[in-house]
Amino acid sequence: MAGALESLESCLERHIPPEELAEVKRILYGGEARKLDLPTAALSAAQEKDFELQGYGFEAAPEQLRRPRIVRVGLIQNKLPLPTDTAVAVQVAALHRRIEDMVGVAAMCGVNIVCFQEAWTMPFAFCTREKLPWTEFAESAEDGPTTKFCQELAKKYNMVVVSPILERDELHGGILWNTAVVISNSGALLGKSRKNHIPRVGDFNESTYYMEGNTGHPVFQTQFGTIAVNICYGRHHPLNWLMYSMNGAEIIFNPSATIGSLSEALWPIEARNAAIANHCFTCPINRVGTEYYKNAFTSGDGGKAHHELGHFYGSSYVAAPDGSRTPGLSRTQDGLLVAEMDLNLCRQVSDKWNFKMTGRYEMYAEKLAEAIQPFFIPNIIKE
Numbered sequence: 024m025a026g027a028l029e030s031l032e033s034c035l036e037r038h039i040p041p042e043e044l045a046e047v048k049r050i051l052y053g054g055e056a057r058k059l060d061l062p063t064a065a066l067s068a069a070q071e072k073d074f075e076l077q078g079y080g081f082e083a084a085p086e087q088l089r090r091p092r093i094v095r096v097g098l099i100q101n102k103l104p105l106p107t108d109t110a111v112a113v114q115v116a117a118l119h120r121r122i123e124d125m126v127g128v129a130a131m132c133g134v135n136i137v138c139f140q141e142a143w144t145m146p147f148a149f150c151t152r153e154k155l156p157w158t159e160f161a162e163s164a165e166d167g168p169t170t171k172f173c174q175e176l177a178k179k180y181n182m183v184v185v186s187p188i189l190e191r192d193e194l195h196g197g198i199l200w201n202t203a204v205v206i207s208n209s210g211a212l213l214g215k216s217r218k219n220h221i222p223r224v225g226d227f228n229e230s231t232y233y234m235e236g237n238t239g240h241p242v243f244q245t246q247f248g249t250i251a252v253n254i255c256y257g258r259h260h261p262l263n264w265l266m267y268s269m270n271g272a273e274i275i276f277n278p279s280a281t282i283g284s285l286s287e288a289l290w291p292i293e294a295r296n297a298a299i300a301n302h303c304f305t306c307p308i309n310r311v312g313t314e315y316y317k318n319a320f321t322s323g324d325g326g327k328a329h330h331e332l333g334h335f336y337g338s339s340y341v342a343a344p345d346g347s348r349t350p351g352l353s354r355t356q357d358g359l360l361v362a363e364m365d366l367n368l369c370r371q372v373s374d375k376w377n378f379k380m381t382g383r384y385e386m387y388a389e390k391l392a393e394a395i396q397p398f399f400i401p402n403i404i405k406e
């Protein structure tokens with residue numbers, strides 16, 4: 024069964040000889056992540072509520088002129104608590120309750136910014152290509168029930184909340200978008216960021232529901248640092264990460280929904296590479312579990328109709344600008360990953376590696392502008 028391996032890290036811990044494990048971790052993960060000392064009450068609450076809780080810290084060197092800028096982020100991955108054919112409002116309410124419990128534990132762990140998985144209030148039902156009932160999960164980003172719910176959480180816990188939802192845009196004919204709503208720790212709506220790249224791969228039939236986002240690459244100035252949201256499939260586009268970084272993002276969240284057979288080998292690479300290339304922290308989050316749909320659907324590959332999209336493998340993690348990363352959360356269980364980071368590390372790594380300084384952006388911009396023209400002639404040197 025695709026979900027059987029609990030996590031790569033637990034497998035390594037079990038099978039690599041102890042005298043070699045530290046070196047293996049240094050090569051694979053950039054070192055042994057510092058474990059956070061999380062409150063016992065939080066660990067017990069997580070156990071009682073049946074989700075994994077892990078915490079890691081990233082260090083930066085002390086500086087003379089800047090104080091450390093320590094922030095704690097929380098990444099939440101979860102399964103659907105109820106079957107996909109349960110009434111829409113009942114499913115949404117159950118997801119709100121689940122997240123409320125998990126955010127409560129994040130608050131006990133001192134989390135300043137929390138981010139949920141892509142389209143967290145609903146099944147990832149776009150594989151079915153059916154409109155109802157799935158489009159009924161869409162809500163206003165500005166004043167829908169989920170945004171109101173998140174505003175209450177933000178105020179209660181003094182926490183920035185990143186809430187990726189299916190958005191219904193009433194201002195523009197009620198059309199749908201795949202949108203992350205960003206709520207300040209004051210409870211005020213800071214803004215929204217729409218998914219720029221819509222997949223056309225496998226059963227990810229999302230273009231049946233919404234179009235490529237039109238909000239560009241917004242970066243949100245919060246009390247705890249500048250953040251951006253690169254939703255799921257945008258992970259495969261290095262220029263998408265780059266543009267959030269160009270706008271000053273220090274932490275880029277990547278709320279996702281993706282399955283093992285399609286992307287699991289890419290998962291540890293792409294967001295981590297983006298952290299390295301852009302001198303920032305990246306936080307990819309993936310949902311967990313296998314979602315079952317009553318009506319069978321086909322995949323356009325000659326295969327039989329089926330009821331499941333595949334196994335969402337969780338494995339949420341945080342990558343740092345120096346290339347180090349935390350272990351991933353479980354491949355099969357709900358989880359909260361707490362990562363403490365000193366944002367001073369972004370500039371320190373930038374000063375060391377100088378990718379922003381050495382990047383030939385003017386050359387790329389000029390050549391890209393040429394390359395997108397219909398009668399572009401590629402620069403190929405022939406004998």
Ligand SMILES: NC(=O)NCCC(=O)O
Nearest residue numbers: 222227255256280281286
């Ligand atoms: N949700 C989504 O964009 N999934 C596409 C598959 C992937 O990017 O791995």
